[in-house]
Amino acid sequence: MTKKPVVIGVAGGTGSGKTTVARELYQQFIEKSILMIEQDAYYKDQSHKTMDERIKTNYDHPLAFDNDLLIEHLEQLLIYQTIEKPIYDYSNHTRAKESVYVKPKDVIILEGILILEDKRLRDLMDIKLFVDTDADIRIIRRLVRDIEERGRTLESVIEQYTSIVRPMHLQFIEPTKRYADIIIPEGGQNRVAIDLMVTKIRTILEEKEIL
Ligand SMILES: Nc1ncnc2c1ncn2[C@@H]1O[C@H](COP(=O)(O)OP(=O)(O)O)[C@@H](O)[C@H]1O
Numbered sequence: 001m002t003k004k005p006v007v008i009g010v011a012g013g014t015g016s017g018k019t020t021v022a023r024e025l026y027q028q029f030i031e032k033s034i035l036m037i038e039q040d041a042y043y044k045d046q047s048h049k050t051m052d053e054r055i056k057t058n059y060d061h062p063l064a065f066d067n068d069l070l071i072e073h074l075e076q077l078l079i080y081q082t083i084e085k086p087i088y089d090y091s092n093h094t095r096a097k098e099s100v101y102v103k104p105k106d107v108i109i110l111e112g113i114l115i116l117e118d119k120r121l122r123d124l125m126d127i128k129l130f131v132d133t134d135a136d137i138r139i140i141r142r143l144v145r146d147i148e149e150r151g152r153t154l155e156s157v158i159e160q161y162t163s164i165v166r167p168m169h170l171q172f173i174e175p176t177k178r179y180a181d182i183i184i185p186e187g188g189q190n191r192v193a194i195d196l197m198v199t200k201i202r203t204i205l206e207e208k209e210i211l
Pocket residue numbers: 012013014015016017018019020021141142145186187188189
């Protein structure tokens with residue numbers, strides 16, 4: 001049988017805790033064969049746009065992502081080839097000049113708001129998770145994070161959330177919950193769900209070592 005990496009998708013709205021869940025899983029297997037890909041790294045390059053145009057861009061619409069490149073990279077990783085992953089710069093709303101080489105591994109964790117929206121991506125995943133957290137908690141988390149880590153102001157986060165993030169979530173992200181194999185309420189603090197996933201990934205890795 002030909003060996004093939006396993007792809008685990010971690011979807012969910014902004015601030016739901018999907019990065020926390022993905023990192024938690026990653027940390028548990030850091031000594032083993034696991035890597036993480038963030039869909040955010042595949043936001044389209046916007047270096048040709050002015051800062052004003054970038055600020056007004058809808059980053060919560062499926063067309064904001066370069067899924068063609070993401071799929072190309074996943075397909076390379078699935079045949080154990082190294083990829084050159086883009087790095088996204090949230091403060092400047094565009095792709096950074098630098099990129100990072102990612103070596104193939106047996107388990108790939110793919111994390112992002114709209115990974116379940118694109119059928120081509122869904123078809124590449126073996127396990128699909130959706131981190132489900134109430135909108136009030138998500139906006140509180142996003143406010144704190146975007147101000148502390150992404151160079152935003154209170155006003156800009158509120159304006160972006162009410163005009164774009166919330167309606168896009170309802171239109172494009174929430175409906176993808178139906179594609180999930182497992183729905184994880186409250187994300188990183190859900191020890192039962194994390195432990196179940198760790199057990200599942202361990203089994204997969206053990207099987208891979210036998211193959
Ligand atoms: N269970 C939790 N309790 C408190 N804060 C959390 C929890 N999960 C995540 N956070 C914080 O909320 C913010 C958003 O979490 P993150 O995992 O990055 O969400 P997402 O990737 O879905 O946007 C981060 O600053 C993170 O540290």
